[in-house]
Amino acid sequence: ALSPIYVLIAYLATLVVYGCGKLNRYLRGVVCWAILGLYTLCTVVEVCLLTFFDTYFSPTIATFLFQTTSAETNGFLEAYVYTKDFVWCISIIAVIVAVILCVVRCIKRWFIRCSIYGVVVLFSILASVVYVGYGSLRMKVMEKFPYTAFSRTISSLIRYSHILAEQGNINDETLVEGVVDSSAPSVVLIIGESYNKYHCELYGYNKEVNPNLSKYKQDDRDDKLCVFEDVIVPYNSTHRMLQEILSLHSVDCDKEWNKYPLLPHIMRDAGYYVSFISNQVPAYGDDGCAGNLGAYFFQYPQVAKRSFDYRNTEIYNYDLSLLDELKSSRLNRNGRPEFSIIQLKGQHLYSKYNFPAAYAKFESKDYNERSFGLSESQKQEIADYDNATLYNDYVVEQIFRCYDDTPTIIIYMSDHGEEVHDYRPFLSRSHGRVKTQNEIKYQYQIPFLIYANQKMVEQNSDLVCRMVDAQTLPFMADDVSHIILGLSGVKSGWYNPRRDLFHDEYNAQRVRSIEDEHVYRKIE
DSSP states (O other), rough: HHHHHHHHHHHHHHHHHHHHHHOOOOHHHHHHHHHHHHHHHHHHHHHHHHHHOOOOOOHHHHHHHHHHOOHHHHOOOOIIIHHHHHHHHHHHHHHHHHHHOOOOOOOHHHHHHHHHHHHHHHHHHHHHHHHHHHHHHHHHHHHTOSSHHHHHHHHHHHHHHHHHHHTSSSOOOOOSSSSSOSSSSSEEEEEEEEOOOGGOOOGTTOOOOHHHHHHHGTOSSSSSSEESEEEEESSSSSSHHHHTTTSSSSSTSSSOGGOOOOOHHHHHTTTOOOEESSSOOOOOOOOOOOTTTTTTTGHHHHHHHHHHHHEOOOOSGGGGHHHHHHHHTTTTSSSEEEEEEEETTTTTTSSSGGGGGGOOOOOOGGGTOSSSSSOHHHHHHHHHHHHHHHHHHHOOOOOOOOHTTOOOOEEEEEEEEEESSSSSEEEOOSSOOOOOOOHHHHHOOEEEEEEEEEHHHHHHHHHHHOOOOOOTSEEEEGHHHHHHHHTTTBBBBOOOGGGOOTTTTTTTOOOOOEEEEEEEEOOO
16 A cells, blocks of 8 residues: 555655756765665664564654663663674665665666656656645545655654653643642542443443443442543544643643643652553553654653653553553552553454453344444444443453552543444544534543542542532543542642532533534533
8 A cells, every 4th residue: 555655755766866967977876875875774774673672663762762871772782783683684684685776777777768767757747746636645645654664764753853842841840739648549540442432331321331330330339430421522532632631731721731730740749659551552662653743742751750650561452451560550659649540442443352252242233223224344343342341341340449448539531432333334533624413422422430439438428429419510521630639639739620520619611622623512
């Protein structure tokens, strides 16, 4: 699928060399060897990265490259470069390059010079017409362009320079007043992935996908699970929501998100032990070449070091494996109250890979009631999604149990919704500007749950009563940081009680907007 892009880049490089040749024969030789050298160097680097680290060149790799000490460099050379594997890798690349040069030399003899230049000009004109004339194709070309060795390296280096500027501009004035004591409750924020509220049994879904969490709704329990009815997200993408969730910024603020402090910074300064355990982005992991500069801001070395006491360094096939990471993290807190952020893989596309075989309860035959036509494979996609939801229910309940030993509030929210062939044959999310009511309903409404364990209920029953009373109030998830500050008792000048769902001053009349342009009205 990327071959036309490679061909276009090659022809453009040929045009540059040809133009330089018209100016000066020696200049053409210099430019030709420079281009060849750059492409060869980028290719060699990426082949080595793929061989030894299973990753491409990315802003993260650029960070390692420019922030590595001399001792770390010597260790790297001894571990990877001064080895037989590296020699074999370079030798194979050298042979491939030599073969390519021989082939090019032979082809050059076969073609008449004018015919080559004619093809170059014709192809360039055609590419220009296509680029200008077809917007959707142009976007695909721009999206795919970074995924060649050379352009990915250039893109990563540019992003790295932007990252250095951005991570230095995140506001670090936490305005924390005092430090909490050991009696402060632990607070856990579970960030689910792609959870469709209308595939949640707690919200009336007709499949038994929440057998574990449903039992927490029984009135005779000593702990309490609150299910909030009217919660939306302003964006239907993970990276933008993480910016809002993990900072004190909200979408109706008058400054950019990084002009506000990060929630982990405030919690650490207030005395909390802060951990971030993710089954999507491990510490120091490869964040790829995402187009949006703020995609994984918490990966910036300066930000990560400031934000977290604990990060996991690997991801797992299934979310339940995160519990071992969570237990390891809790051993290091030394009596401090905890603020734990847990990012699940959840129901991420394609959800059939996100649950073990033991949770394959639903099958395609269970979805014959849809009023519009679906293929068997589409029905199976719904079944896979519901199976992943069933597994997610078990994982979340197991996280609840990890905190039985201390007063704890646990917030579960999804980063956004997801369409799962609900009213049309469509899986995933739409990213166009125009949003229909159904798109908003399934992609922007989210399940939002808050659990207070028995010790928390005993310690602060008044707070739990306020949670119960607030279950029907409208809320937007970009304000969740203010809920967390209110629940934890952390005092900071950035806290706004009008954004805290459980405060007497909460503004239930706040205008909620979708993608910064659509005013949201409650959709049943």
